[in-house]
Amino acid sequence: MNPADAIEAVPLASHDLSLWGLFWQAHIVVQLVMVGLAVASIYSWAIIIDKTLTFRRLNRAMDRFEEVFWSGQSLEELYRSLQDRPTTGMASVFVSAMHEWRRSFEGAARSFASLPQRIDKVLDVTIQREVDRLDNRLIFLASIGSAGPYLGLFGTVWGVMTAFTAIAGSNNTSLAVVAPGIAEALFATAIGLFAAIPAVIAYNKLQSEVSRAQARMEGFADEFSAILVRQVDERMAQAA
Template identity: 50%
Template sequence: MNAVTLATDATSLSPLALFLQADIVVKGVMLGLLLASIWTWAIIIGFALKLSKTASASDKFERDFWKADDIDTFFKLHSESDLPSARVFVAGITEWRRSTVAGRPVDREGTRARLSTAMGSGIATEVDKMSERLNMLATIGSVAPFVGLFGTVWGIMRAFTSIAAEQNSSLAVVAPGIAEALFATAIGLFAAIPAVIAYNRFSHRINRIEAKLGRFADGFHSTLSRELESVG
């Protein structure tokens, strides 16, 4: 085989050529997987920036909280904040005010239990909000390889059809179809692998944020519990 033929074969097996040569079904699979890959990276980048910003802002909020001298003033400043730690704080203060209405007897044990429930519910709500897009990464990570495999099976079927039509089983006849098929699998893996890695990594980070919120809620609960001792 001369150099010109080798160059032509290499060009015909390039990713763009493989896409253009594929039939409509395999093209649809490839385009769908490419869109899934782009969507995956958009989610990864956006989620990474969001988690980093949330973690940094939450650290600052907690530092300011433990330095605050007046909880009521601090509540007014942060009652509209969207930070997870701030929402847990607001849930605790809201329940505290409902349970310690002036002029009514205070059920200390009942108040402690309600405070714990309110802040625990607040933590669960914030974790659910942060985890909203993780299910999409999990879906892409689990489904994309099978979609690519479907494209592979279809492409191989097409290659065998070409063999039957031309009654020629030489490599030149079957190579393009098989290459298209394998290219679909490669795109599926290209979409799935980053999605799975990102899902595991983000799940770990969210678990750490949840644990940190739990520690903050426990500390705040202890503070309010001590305050209950002075409430009549």
């Protein structure tokens, strides 16, 4: 056997080119990048699944609430049935506005002049609070979607530098020597893309769900505010 062939055969045989092998043979810095990206990917999928289920429950709850609200049931009865229960979406908007409405009629001094403005303010604050709750943790998906490829690229660059340093030290530039180190480095980029691509797609989809839910709540708030303002006008006319 040619001695040169024997020298080239040793590095190839000593490298495990499976995914686990590429991980364990990588430099410690590259391993840390891979582990960090893998953990970020798992957490991203946890957020994606949780938010998907949350929006499904929210849409069903808002559909049920709209059906009950426009069924002709009195506002007071609906408020009593919801005030002691945890609410989300339109139900939260309704309960907060009705709470402010009822407070204006408590006690001897009744303030109607600024009631429409107060109700509108309560509606805006409640909607913003609901939107913030829906937006919670979505920023993490955006961060992984934008930073994931760069983290993977950092691991790749570090791995390539390590591979070329090893090559320079061995004075052997054959493909059998170069390939394992380059493969280990590129594995970090692959993990970065694996973490980033689903995060970007999910972030865009979930943000559209947030915008859709916000639009539904704002539309309901405008209609409900008009109903309450008409009742205020009627009561002020009766009092006059």
